[in-house]
Amino acid sequence: xxxxxxxxxxxxxxxxxxxxxxxxxxLFYTGLLFLLQFISSRRKKGGEVFILKYHRISxxxxxxxxxxxxxxxxxxxxxxxxxxxxxxxxIISLKEVAAYLEGESELPPLSVVITFDDGxxxxxxxxxxxLKKYGVKAIVFISPAYTGTGVISWRDKLTEIVRMAxxxxxxxEAANLNYPDRVREILTQxxxxxxxxxxxxxxxxxxxxxxxDDKEARAAVDNLARRVAWxxxxxxxHLNVSWEQAAEMAANGIEFGAHTLTHPPLTKIASxxxxxxxxxxxxxxxxxxxxxxxxxxxPYGDFxxxxxxxxxxxxxxxxxxxxxGVVERGSDLYALKRIGMExxxxxxxxxxxxxxxxxxxxxxxxxxxxxxxx
Ligand SMILES: [Zn+2]
Numbered sequence: 001x002x003x004x005x006x007x008x009x010x011x012x013x014x015x016x017x018x019x020x021x022x023x024x025x026x027l028f029y030t031g032l033l034f035l036l037q038f039i040s041s042r043r044k045k046g047g048e049v050f051i052l053k054y055h056r057i058s059x060x061x062x063x064x065x066x067x068x069x070x071x072x073x074x075x076x077x078x079x080x081x082x083x084x085x086x087x088x089x090x091i092i093s094l095k096e097v098a099a100y101l102e103g104e105s106e107l108p109p110l111s112v113v114i115t116f117d118d119g120x121x122x123x124x125x126x127x128x129x130x131l132k133k134y135g136v137k138a139i140v141f142i143s144p145a146y147t148g149t150g151v152i153s154w155r156d157k158l159t160e161i162v163r164m165a166x167x168x169x170x171x172x173e174a175a176n177l178n179y180p181d182r183v184r185e186i187l188t189q190x191x192x193x194x195x196x197x198x199x200x201x202x203x204x205x206x207x208x209x210x211x212x213d214d215k216e217a218r219a220a221v222d223n224l225a226r227r228v229a230w231x232x233x234x235x236x237x238h239l240n241v242s243w244e245q246a247a248e249m250a251a252n253g254i255e256f257g258a259h260t261l262t263h264p265p266l267t268k269i270a271s272x273x274x275x276x277x278x279x280x281x282x283x284x285x286x287x288x289x290x291x292x293x294x295x296x297x298x299p300y301g302d303f304x305x306x307x308x309x310x311x312x313x314x315x316x317x318x319x320x321x322x323x324x325g326v327v328e329r330g331s332d333l334y335a336l337k338r339i340g341m342e343x344x345x346x347x348x349x350x351x352x353x354x355x356x357x358x359x360x361x362x363x364x365x366x367x368x369x370x371x372x373x374x
Pocket of ligand 1: 117118259263300
């Protein structure tokens with residue numbers, strides 16, 4: 001389809017993919033990548049760390065079932081990634097990053113931190129056995145409102161609604177005056193023929209709902225859930241870890257961080273409410289797990305100077321955001337950039353490529369893939 005519409009860009013993409021996989025395979029299998037890595041780690045002063053941001057781990061095949069696959073990494077691919085990282089990189093904790101940024105210590109070369117946002121049950125069921133198998137540390141950011149409560153966030157309810165909805169159900173709801181105008185507009189224009197159509201509807205609804213009052217957003221989604229996809233929805237797949245599961249992970253090298261109580265966008269709510277979300281999530285997780293909670297993660301990556309100050313005041317040692325980037329000397333400890341792992345490390349036709357992953361993780365990808373150059 002693309003090829004017919006835009007043959008030039010399709011050919012260009014194909015050439016770029018081919019270059020990427022052949023070049024990566026050459027660098028990786030000849031060992032040249034590791035030589036370059038070694039030379040660059042000796043030349044670089046200070047060091048840098050990649051903080052990896054995982055979200056969901058899935059055991060679904062790519063396709064409708066895995067909806068929306070952008071935030072997920074398949075469990076087999078996750079194991080390949082962890083296996084590789086545990087051999088070639090140093091997997092460290094956020095505390096070590098904090099010590100480095102405060103000038104108290106150096107970073108080992110090729111440092112990596114593994115983080116999970118939201119603490120879905122798949123972090124326990126699928127990721128944790130792999131982390132344990134390779135003896136790898138990680139931090140999971142959780143929100144107590146969804147931990148062990150059986151409560152599903154409105155974002156996940158919406159995902160399930162859009163995944164399972166029939167077009168006639170959606171069109172019927174478009175006429176329901178109880179919804180905000182923008183929601184009705186999106187429902188009216190919704191197309192659900194393809195996987196991409198559904199992703200678009202989900203994105204449009206989420207973008208709008210996360211900007212309005214959280215209670216209103218929840219009410220709108222609950223209303224939708226009662227009328228659309230209620231029977232067919234597989235709601236259980238959106239559960240978060242229980243406190244028992246979290247305690248087991250915490251006893252085996254997994255750290256827990258706070259992600260607020262209810263996952264609101266912090267700059268869009270009243271300051272007092274934001275402070276309560278930040279402080280009380282720390283306290284509740286500490287009480288439940290009997291361990292200090294030292295790091296925070298901004299829901300939706302939404303923060304400003306005021307939120308940063310609140311996080312400091314609440315006693316956190318640092319915080320992760322969702323901006324893409326590498327952490328190095330001088331980076332902001334209260335806005336730690338990360339690398340989203342929903343990024344594709346696939347070689348055509350869609351299989352995980354260890355060679356591409358290795359180049360991306362080497363810290364030399366910009367140079368080796370001629371990004372910004374060619
Ligand atoms: Zn989150």
